Amino acid sequence: FMALRPPADSDEASSCNGASSSSSTSSYKQQKAEKDAEKAALLQALRVKLKAQLEIAEAAPGDKAAAADVAATAAQLRQWVDTAADKEYLLQHARVEAAAGRPAAALTALDKLLSPSDEVPAAAAPEASQLKRKLLQQLGWQHWEAYEEAWARVKFPAKLPPL
Numbered sequence: 001f002m003a004l005r006p007p008a009d010s011d012e013a014s015s016c017n018g019a020s021s022s023s024s025t026s027s028y029k030q031q032k033a034e035k036d037a038e039k040a041a042l043l044q045a046l047r048v049k050l051k052a053q054l055e056i057a058e059a060a061p062g063d064k065a066a067a068a069d070v071a072a073t074a075a076q077l078r079q080w081v082d083t084a085a086d087k088e089y090l091l092q093h094a095r096v097e098a099a100a101g102r103p104a105a106a107l108t109a110l111d112k113l114l115s116p117s118d119e120v121p122a123a124a125a126p127e128a129s130q131l132k133r134k135l136l137q138q139l140g141w142q143h144w145e146a147y148e149e150a151w152a153r154v155k156f157p158a159k160l161p162p163l
Helices: 010-016 022-059 064-080 087-099 103-113 124-139 142-155
Strands: none
Touching: 022 064, 022 087, 064 087, 087 103, 087 124, 103 124, 124 142
């Protein structure tokens, strides 16, 4: 995004040479805040783009162009954040792996997301559980799918009992 350029003024030159001043420190903090905001906006845009592409790829499972778009956008996102380790991105990572035909890798990501030791984002839990059951069925593990189905009814009841 940012091209290398020579310093334009003496304050910038002194900050590059290791000399520090209060104006250069505040300038650095301001630039850092701007770059952090740009990065957050880029990550959000990539996340939304990937979500839309995944929905298209899941609607048409044999479409090679949609699968290639998903793979390209996922690769762009992985340049900025480790989607396989960050809880915020694990559900999308699992969906990308499933769309690429790697159900075992998708299950690994879902197991990380649904692990009881950490907090699971409330909105992601039911979707992750449903995707896990679908992947277990795809692998032919009906006994595990039945277990997950029964456990999902306990974790996500259709109606809560009265208090």
